[in-house]
Amino acid sequence: MQKEPILRVEGLRTTFTGDEGTVVAVDDVSFDVNEGEIVGLIGESGSGKSVTALAIMGLLPKSTSQVTAERIMFDGRNLARASDREMRRLRGGSIGMIFQEPMSSLNPVLKIGDQLIEPIRIHERISYRAAFDRGVELLTKVGIPSPVQRMNDYPHQLSGGMRQRVMIAIALSCSPKLLLADEPTTALDVTIQAQLLDLLLEIQAETKMAIVLITHSMGVIAECADKVVVMYSGRIAEQGPVTDIFDRPGHPYTKGLMQCTPELTGNPRRLTTIPGALPSLSALPPGCRFAPRCGLAQPACEAGRPPMIGVGQNHASACIRADELVASAAQPEGAEV
Amino acid sequence: MSSLEMNDSRSEPSFLSRFFEGRRVRRLIRHRSFMIGLWLCLFVTVIAVLAPVISPVDPNKMAIRSRFQPPSFEFLLGTDNLGRDLFSRVAWGARLSLAIGLGVVLLNAVFGVLLGALAGYFRRLDGILMRLSDALMAFPSVLLAIGIAAAMGASAMTAVISLAVVYIPRTARILRASVLQVNELEFVNAARAAGAGDFHILRRHILPNCMAPLVVQLSFVFAYAILSEAVLSFLGLGAAPTDPSWGIMISEGRSYIREAPWMTVIPGMAIAITVLGLNLLGDGLRDVLDPRVKMEH
Amino acid sequence: MSKTPLLSVRDLSKHFTIRSPFRGTTVGTVQAVNRVSFDIGEGETLGLVGESGCGKSTTGRLLLRLIEPDRGEVLFQGRDLLKLDARELKAVRKSIQIVFQDPFSSLNPRMTVEDIVTEPLYVQGGMTRRDMRDRARMLLDRVGLNAAHITRYPHEFSGGQRQRIGIARALAADPRFIVCDEAVSALDVSVQAQVINLLQDLQEEFNLSYLFIAHDLSVVRHISDRVAVMYLGEVVEIAGKDALYASPRHPYTQALLAAIPVAHPRLRGKRARLGGEVSSALNPPPGCRFSQRCPFARDVCRKEPPALRGLGERHQVACHFAEELQAVAA
Numbered sequence: 001m002q003k004e005p006i007l008r009v010e011g012l013r014t015t016f017t018g019d020e021g022t023v024v025a026v027d028d029v030s031f032d033v034n035e036g037e038i039v040g041l042i043g044e045s046g047s048g049k050s051v052t053a054l055a056i057m058g059l060l061p062k063s064t065s066q067v068t069a070e071r072i073m074f075d076g077r078n079l080a081r082a083s084d085r086e087m088r089r090l091r092g093g094s095i096g097m098i099f100q101e102p103m104s105s106l107n108p109v110l111k112i113g114d115q116l117i118e119p120i121r122i123h124e125r126i127s128y129r130a131a132f133d134r135g136v137e138l139l140t141k142v143g144i145p146s147p148v149q150r151m152n153d154y155p156h157q158l159s160g161g162m163r164q165r166v167m168i169a170i171a172l173s174c175s176p177k178l179l180l181a182d183e184p185t186t187a188l189d190v191t192i193q194a195q196l197l198d199l200l201l202e203i204q205a206e207t208k209m210a211i212v213l214i215t216h217s218m219g220v221i222a223e224c225a226d227k228v229v230v231m232y233s234g235r236i237a238e239q240g241p242v243t244d245i246f247d248r249p250g251h252p253y254t255k256g257l258m259q260c261t262p263e264l265t266g267n268p269r270r271l272t273t274i275p276g277a278l279p280s281l282s283a284l285p286p287g288c289r290f291a292p293r294c295g296l297a298q299p300a301c302e303a304g305r306p307p308m309i310g311v312g313q314n315h316a317s318a319c320i321r322a323d324e325l326v327a328s329a330a331q332p333e334g335a336e337v
Numbered sequence: 338m339s340s341l342e343m344n345d346s347r348s349e350p351s352f353l354s355r356f357f358e359g360r361r362v363r364r365l366i367r368h369r370s371f372m373i374g375l376w377l378c379l380f381v382t383v384i385a386v387l388a389p390v391i392s393p394v395d396p397n398k399m400a401i402r403s404r405f406q407p408p409s410f411e412f413l414l415g416t417d418n419l420g421r422d423l424f425s426r427v428a429w430g431a432r433l434s435l436a437i438g439l440g441v442v443l444l445n446a447v448f449g450v451l452l453g454a455l456a457g458y459f460r461r462l463d464g465i466l467m468r469l470s471d472a473l474m475a476f477p478s479v480l481l482a483i484g485i486a487a488a489m490g491a492s493a494m495t496a497v498i499s500l501a502v503v504y505i506p507r508t509a510r511i512l513r514a515s516v517l518q519v520n521e522l523e524f525v526n527a528a529r530a531a532g533a534g535d536f537h538i539l540r541r542h543i544l545p546n547c548m549a550p551l552v553v554q555l556s557f558v559f560a561y562a563i564l565s566e567a568v569l570s571f572l573g574l575g576a577a578p579t580d581p582s583w584g585i586m587i588s589e590g591r592s593y594i595r596e597a598p599w600m601t602v603i604p605g606m607a608i609a610i611t612v613l614g615l616n617l618l619g620d621g622l623r624d625v626l627d628p629r630v631k632m633e634h
Numbered sequence: 635m636s637k638t639p640l641l642s643v644r645d646l647s648k649h650f651t652i653r654s655p656f657r658g659t660t661v662g663t664v665q666a667v668n669r670v671s672f673d674i675g676e677g678e679t680l681g682l683v684g685e686s687g688c689g690k691s692t693t694g695r696l697l698l699r700l701i702e703p704d705r706g707e708v709l710f711q712g713r714d715l716l717k718l719d720a721r722e723l724k725a726v727r728k729s730i731q732i733v734f735q736d737p738f739s740s741l742n743p744r745m746t747v748e749d750i751v752t753e754p755l756y757v758q759g760g761m762t763r764r765d766m767r768d769r770a771r772m773l774l775d776r777v778g779l780n781a782a783h784i785t786r787y788p789h790e791f792s793g794g795q796r797q798r799i800g801i802a803r804a805l806a807a808d809p810r811f812i813v814c815d816e817a818v819s820a821l822d823v824s825v826q827a828q829v830i831n832l833l834q835d836l837q838e839e840f841n842l843s844y845l846f847i848a849h850d851l852s853v854v855r856h857i858s859d860r861v862a863v864m865y866l867g868e869v870v871e872i873a874g875k876d877a878l879y880a881s882p883r884h885p886y887t888q889a890l891l892a893a894i895p896v897a898h899p900r901l902r903g904k905r906a907r908l909g910g911e912v913s914s915a916l917n918p919p920p921g922c923r924f925s926q927r928c929p930f931a932r933d934v935c936r937k938e939p940p941a942l943r944g945l946g947e948r949h950q951v952a953c954h955f956a957e958e959l960q961a962v963a964a
Contacts, residue, residue, distance in 0.1 A: 044822035045793075159911045189685035190849065191908045194893035198907060216823065219895025223902060242899045260827035262856035263897055264879065270831050271856065274824040277792045293824075523740035524750075527803065530698050531754035532727035541753075545744040 004076075005032040006177055006210045007056075011070035014048070014055045018064060023281040025051045027234040033178065033227075036208040038201075040225030040242070042215055042257075046278050048234040049214045053180045057097065058087040075177055092119045096171030096209075098164070100183035105167055106155040112139075112166055113151030116173060123174045138169040143199060161192035165199070172203065182214045197223050218261055222246065227314070230254050233279055233289040236308070238322075240315030248329040250309075250317030253290045255325065288319070296321050364625045371621020377614025381607075385431035392425035396581040405597045415599040417589065423599065426581040427607050433582050434563045434611065437497050437575075441562035442555050444501035445508045450551065452505065453512025454539055458520065467513070470506030478503045478561075479568055486574040496566050496575040503565070504558045511554045515547035522546075549626035556619035560612045567608050583608050638712070639673035640843050641697070641811055646670045646706035648689075648696055652916065662917040666692045668867040669706075671942070674811070677837065679844040681858030681875070683851055683890070687915060689867040690847045694813040697845065698732055699723065710811070728758055731804035735816035737796035741788040747774070747799055748784035754807040773802040777832060794825035801832065811843045819848060830857055851894055855879055860948070863887045866915045866923040869942060873949040883951040885959060886924050922954070930955060 014026040026048040033039045043049040054060050055067045056079065072079040075094060079087070091097065099105045106115060116135040117128065126134075132151070139147035142165040155163055164184060171179055181200070185193035201224060204211055213224060221228055221242065229239040230251065238251035249255040259272040276293040279285055285292050287302040294301070300320060308316040311326045319325065365371050384391070393413075400420035408415040414423040456466040473481065485499035519525065520543060528538050569575035570584025578585060583604040590600030650664040667689040674680045682690045695701045697708055699715060708715040710730065718726060731754070734740035741750055749756075751773055752766040761769075771781035777798040788796055797817065804812050814833065818826045834857060836842060848854050854861055855875055862872040863886065871884040882888045889908035896902055910927040919925060925935040934954055942952040953959070 044824060161911060190851065191685065191889055191893045192911070194895075194907055195909075197895070217895065218823075219897070222897060222899050223895045225899075246898050246900075257823060261823055261897075262827075262830070262852040264852055264855060264891075264894065265897075268856075270834065271827040273827040273831060275828070277794055277825060278822065280792075523734040523736055524742040526695075526700050527732065527734065527740055527800070528753060528757070529700055530727060530730075530732045531757050531803075531807065532724035533753070533757045534724075537757060541745070542742050546742070 003035065005034045005073075006075060007033040007212070008071065008073040009052075009056065009069065010072070011068075012052065012055060012072065013068045014051050014060065015066050016064055017066075021282065024284075025234055025281060026055060029231070029234075029236055031229050031236065031239055033210045033212055035177075035210055036204070037226050038204060038211045038213055038224050039227045039229060040213050040215060040221040041229045041231065042218065042221055043231035044216055044278055046233065046281060047231040049216075049231050050182050052231070053097075053182050053212065053214055057091055057095065057180065058082070058084070059091075089123070092171075093123045093174045094177050096174070096176035096179045098167045098171050098179070098181045098184045100186050106163055108155055110154075111151065112153050112155065112158070115155075116151070116166070116170055119170060120173045134173065135169070138172055139166070141172070141203070142166070142169045143195075144169070160188055161195065164188060164192075164196055168196075168199065168203070172207075175207065175209075177209055179209055179211045180214070181211060183216070184213070185220065186216070193220075200224065218258055230257070233284060234281065235289060235305075236318060237290065238315075238317040238319075240312060240317075244312050244315045248312065248315075248326045250311040250315060250322040250326050251290075251319045252294045252296050252321075252325065254317075255329075256293075296325075361625055365621060368621040368624060370617045371625070374614045374617025374619075374621060377610055378618055381431055381611045381614060382435065384428050385435045388425075388428040388432050392422070392428050394422045394425050396421060396425040396429040397579060398422070405593070407597070408599055408603075414603045415597070417586070417600050418593055418597070423586075423603050426586060427583070427603055429581040430583045430586065430604060430607065431611070433493065433576060433580055434566060434608075437493060437500070437566045438559045438562040440497035441500045441504065442559050444497070445504050445558050446551070446555060448501070448505045449508025449512055449554075450544065452509040453547075454516055454544060456509065457513035457516025458535065458539055458543065463513070466509070470509055473502065473506045479565055482565055482569060483572065483574060486569055491569075491574045491577065493576045493580065496569050499569070500562045500565050504561065508551070508554050508558060511550055512547055515550050516543055519543045519546045553619055553623040553627050556615055556622055560615035560619065563615070564608065564612050640676045640678075640711065641674040641845075642707075642709040643673070643697065644671050644707040644709070646693065646696055646708065647704050648692060648701060649704055664914075664916045665867045665918055666915055667696060667703075670864075670867075670869050672862055672869065672872060674843050674845060676810075677841045677843060678860070679837065679846050679858045681854035681861040682845060682847045682864060683849060683854050683861060684864035685849065685890075687866075688864040689915065690864050691815055693864070694732065694815045694845060694847050697813060698727075698730055700732075724758070728754070728807040729810045730813070731807070731809040731811075732813040732815060733797070733800050733804050733817040735819050737793045737800065737820060738788075740800050741796055743788055746785050746787060747791075750788070750799060751784070751802045751806055753803065758807055769806065770802075773805055774799075776805070776836075777802045778828075792825075794821055794829060797821060797829055798832065801829075801836070805836065805840070808840075809842070811845070813845045813847065815847045816849070817846075818853060819850065826853070833857065851890060863890065866918055868923060868952065869950075870924065870952045871950065872942070877946070877949050883945060883949065883956045883959065884924075884953050885928050885930055888959075889927075922952075930959060 010030045012026055012029045013024065015022050015024050029052055031039065041049045041052065056072055058079065060067060069080040113132065113135055116138065117131040120126070120131045120134055135151055136147045139150055144150050144162060144165050158166065185196050188196065197220065200211065213220065215221060225242045227240070228242050228245045230237045230253065232253050237253045238245065238249065245254060246258070249258065256274040260274060262271060274293050279289060285302070287304050288306045291297040291301040306318045306320045308318050309322045310316050311322045398421060402420065403412070403416050404418055404420040406412045406416040412422055412424070414427060416422055452466055456463045482499040482503050485502055486495050489495045489498065525538060525542050528542055566575050567584035567587065570582040571588045575584055576582035586604040587601050590597065594601055646667060647669055648667040650666055652661045652664060653659065654661050670693055672680060682693065684690045692701060696703045703716060710726065715726060748767060748770045751770045755761050755766050755769065770784050774784060775781045779795060779798050788799065791799065818829050821829060830853065837844060846854060846857055858875050860872060861875050861878045862869050863884065864870065865886050871878065871882065871887045878887065879891065882891055893908065908927060919936065921936040921938055922940050925931040928935065940952045940954045942950050945951050945956055
């Protein structure tokens, strides 16, 4: 029996109210993150992956959004019932965050050092001097050359990759138990992305913190994640251990995602595609939301929401034909999707 | 989180709905201060249009026997020092104010767009045109209008021209900024790659996408023009003294402010209602059409 | 592939001067594109890859004269595009088109799909409105959109559909050559594959040549016949895609390929990572521009810029030690 997970999300639901009425961006999402585990949250635009992270952190604007959840257990506390004050203490404390845009997440008029020291001194009562030293230490840790000088730089003096390293340093400043990284490498070049993923893995191996890595790239998942949660149109399509997901995808969407990414080996004339487009949140299909694009769809798929079916250890898929899919993947030349 | 667009089929859009798409109209209708502004403006417009019908008497008809009548059932808004009916004068004054405001707006639309487009698109003209507008904008606006009006002699036409000169640089600047912005968008490059010339690009691609800030700006120019016209007329530099202008009415009422306060209060309220209406309208348009320029004015 | 290439670029350069905003003095020169040369044959796709700021996008725009080049030649069907006057250029623009990255800003929000797609025809003139409409319907159908939607506005379409509209516009005037400037980069993966397939089908059907500019090396490999790698405004390696991906000669190409995320979690492992930052093209170093990040750099690399030279059949590299690196790798 495993230990209690560091983060357990149950029945998370998020709706937005706007001019076009109310849309459900995240619909009944549940997953666990264990200590020291990297969970990859993958999905395309509108899948609700970023909203999920913001909802967990209580960072969605209260005026236009409503977040409900059965439970969001973090480190023995239910975040779904936590007060604003408690949430503020957790954010940047036990839960660190990194966002996609390394430019806009740093304040352009404050020095790197101040932005690094401030969160440390909010969460811990230590002197400026001690916080400064901690900042230098953190910058060293994230691989920033001449860290003492960098403390006095402004964000615009650093490159995108360096800024993202600073963001990681800020997120690490209070030794979080959980790091939420929302597309941390999407805006960066491929060589810099590789450096940063290596860095995250290194730090994770050292500190044993848990990471939720939000991404749209199967490659990033393949590089880093221990466990994968695949999201589609606000719901979880499939979740499971990373090798199981890659070897025996239990959902046609997961399988399609992997097939339509061009590979570096082989020479197919055409790419396998997923037909159609992502559904609009204001006009969601009934039943399985992937059904209109799915090659395996049956009338039953449109009848109701498919339940999560277990297809392996900790591996579950929201597809009524999941067993077939997994079985076909076990044979080398399985049935095509 | 970008696919909140609608995919349902729609009827063919008319010209108006190209600019005020359905969702924008819905947002405007729900915008409370816009609707208040709209009703106020409609109210003033109806009064102005129907002035000949609803005025009980000729606005310039003097009646010495009924001088300084306070508002009553007989004289709805009272009479002035020459016994002229204030209700008729305010109604006709609305015509004059709206006509002058409209004139300034039209001149602004034509020359502001022309100069703004030239400066924003043909970068070689930018320096000289913008320094020129800087020079004009360096003067306090009313002072400049007074100067021009004084030089040209008082008349309604003078008021229109001088106020247009004051506000055109401002409109041109706003248009220039939008032109610069739109010019950076890829569809302009696409048109260029297709072989389109400058005129075509300006007319088909750039200007239609600059309309939102222009409409917002013009609604404010309208309000300022009416206010400034009143100032000019008050100083005797606007409409001819015989015209029923709100500014002149206030100016005349000034001497009798103790005995007959309604002589100044009534046209003052007319100005306030019109300018308030236009400003609320402009705020609403800005919120819905052009949320970026909130910092202007 | 025919003997004379459709498009032949020689020593194409564009330098931007940066002035101090206060004193007006020159701070430096950004060598955005520096002496770039390549050929593209009839029906061929040349992939152009590199990291942000390497000048790949500028190169595409220089070919179309959306940005005016400083120096060089762009020979298209034997004529130098850079010497054409405005009227001649307009005529040539029928044959050379571009598809942009951003599916949102590349379509005028105030124009209907019909007006957008037929714009090249309208600008070039000589067609009736009815003919243009018919062509627009045909093109929309061809790129996989409902031809009945020509009266709609761009905001009514999804990102992938908008990109198809952009492709239909590029095809309208029957071009020979299309610059695809990160044409699939902004799309979701499930939609990206559809658009890549579409571009390949169209190429076959109309015998188009592409310059396919992208930062995603797997996508470039899939669609290209040959691939050119750019670093800080210069082409460092050009080769057929199989040669380039299987045996890259330039250390930068090697580093780029090593940085691609693995395709399967079982393939994880430590690989040689490229250190350092993408340097700036502002006042580049005198020698090889990659020398600051290159793990194999020697003195000569910091002093003398390496020229692009042939190394095997149709494989060109700009590295002083390409042969030695090859030997080490083998």
